[in-house]
Amino acid sequence: MPLVLLVLGAMDLDLEFFTLLADLKSRRDKLILMAGLNGSGKTTILNKIHSEGVSTEIVTPGFSVETVKHAYINIAAFDVGSENRVAPLSYLVLFLNDFLQGREIPPLYMQHFQNKKGLIFVVDSNDQNRVLEARDELHRMLQEDELKNVVVLVLANKQDLCNAMTAEELSKELDIKSLRINQWHISSTSAISGDGLLEALRKFFWAIDSMVPHVHVLICVDKDKDIRCSGEEIGKDEDEHKDFQSTIQEVFTQNDWVPTPSAVNPEFHFTCVSRLDYIMDCVQEACSCGLPVDLMVLDYEYIMEMGQDAFKAMKDEWHRAEFDGHVIGVTSRNENIDHQRIVPMPGVLLNLHFSVFSNKERVSVIFGHIFGNRYLSRASRFSRQAAFHC
Ligand SMILES: Nc1nc2c(ncn2[C@@H]2O[C@H](COP(=O)(O)OP(=O)(O)OP(=O)(O)O)[C@@H](O)[C@H]2O)c(=O)[nH]1
Ligand SMILES: [Mg+2]
Incomplete structure (x- = not known):
């Protein structure tokens, strides 16, 4: 059964997307959200995973669904980034995107994401100016009932840049310890070189899988x-x-x-x-x-x-x-x-x-x-x- 990795960015969605998602849900897939401020590196991460051996399963206008095979984990990954706008209204973007930030979350959105098992939150470790913004987004997301029991993986991304904060510094800045979550991990990654990425994902999937016998x-x-x-x-x-x-x-x-x-x-x-x-x-x-x-x-x-x-x-x-x-x-x-x-x-x-x-x-x-x-x-x-x- 594949894990479903949903990459959230600045994006807009249409009903076709929800139909697809409902279809996946009916197959009892595990849904994982990947979120992060714009520019944090979500799409780059997906591409890096892709280069590890992804085959495209379905292509729907506006977003692609890809199956990543790594060891024994199938990941159906959606990337619906800002470059793929297909409708004027966005549901998913609202957690993270600047133009919808702070607006009320439409119930339809929540309804479609009840099966979430995990959240991957990507942070640009090199961007000191936006770290508080990232912290607020992360905390806001995790206050949602729908995300109550998820396993959280924070990716301290862009570690290849010389001013990057370490994972430890970032976890303090993000105030992760104050979050009421069952399990969290923070990992240093570079989406460009791929350093740390697969190891982090492996651990994360392991944590999620071990919740399901x-x-x-x-x-x-x-x-x-x-x-x-x-x-x-x-x-x-x-x-x-x-x-x-x-x-x-x-x-x-x-x-x-x-x-x-x-x-x-x-x-x-x-x-x-x-x-x-x-x-x-x-x-x-x-x-x-x-x-x-x-x-x-x-x-x-x-x-x-x-x-x-x-x-x-x-x-x-x-x-x-x-x-x-x-x-x-x-x-x-x-x-x-x-x-x-x-x-x-x-x-x-x-x-x-x-x-x-x-x-x-x-x-x-x-x-x-x-x-x-x-x-x-x-x-x-x-x-x-x-x-x-x-
Ligand atoms: N040096 C470095 N650059 C990175 C890394 N990850 C991403 N980038 C760069 O950061 C920029 C933004 O990356 P994206 O992957 O487009 O970011 P995103 O999170 O998908 O952004 P949105 O789709 O707008 O939400 C691109 O120029 C990437 O090449 C990294 O680990 N190191
Ligand atoms: Mg993107």
Whole structure:
């Protein structure tokens, strides 16, 4: 599920934008606002992220929607800067823009931004004259009820300039500590060189992600195909994966499994790789992004070809990379596979035929066992004692 990064500047919007936003909201995306006085560097930051590998997803007149792929985070980023005025009236601009500053916030605006998870506030650290203005804007924004529980990241931007205030000086000037917010971070960045930018965003996304419980499943079952992608883009003939993913999701939802009784249902994240040697990278990257892998689904034949010793060595490596989830070995639907040949492998929790995943009850029992210690069932509908040899 992508994070949505909304860049606010001096801009005007039309209804088309709100339609687009409503559409994204309906996909339960996480909305992040990026704000800052004009000239602070928002567009430059977006362009820098873009240069790290962005593909354009939708282009709508007046603003562009881009998907930034960095590690395991998809960011759909909107930049609706002052150069993109499309209508005489602006809703978004009012937090920051000088020409609407101080006006009442239209309720329509608020209505469209209820799902915000985070705020990135960009400051020109080199502009001593406007730092108080930036402080007032930041404080004013965070007084809004709609922004009550957001994680705040302040970017002390333009650090490459010689008169730039340090992040520490800036946090004092902005009086961040007096703000009543749950979590905030300040990072030094230069949008021109990119210094500090991705690290800051990584930490920020991690902070946001850790507010939402999630289950990360890494699937490596297609040794013949060259894929290494997020679950949403598995590819052409990946129906098996899709079935598998939707089964997992359904099973969790039907069983009402949640990390804590009061938590919302976890979000699911699937990563698919075709080769075992990609796994190590995935485990490391996922950990550094705050999306540790909970469960690995591997082609059992693949493991057997490796042999027990090589597999054990590989597993030790994963553990060193902080993988402490479970491994499931899966045999494919291929008729030619001699299932008698399959022997138990140390460290592989289960040995399943892939088609087991079409049996939701079975999967419920299996996953109940796997996640029993970590995820609680509100109704305790599964039996942990159930046998599960498939
Ligand atoms: N030296 C330096 N210049 C920067 C940096 N970030 C942005 N700039 C420059 O600052 C100017 C304004 O940057 P923008 O990215 O357009 O600012 P913005 O926040 O998008 O401004 P609005 O769209 O008007 O709200 C441009 O000339 C950028 O090249 C930085 O880190 N270092
Ligand atoms: Mg801009």
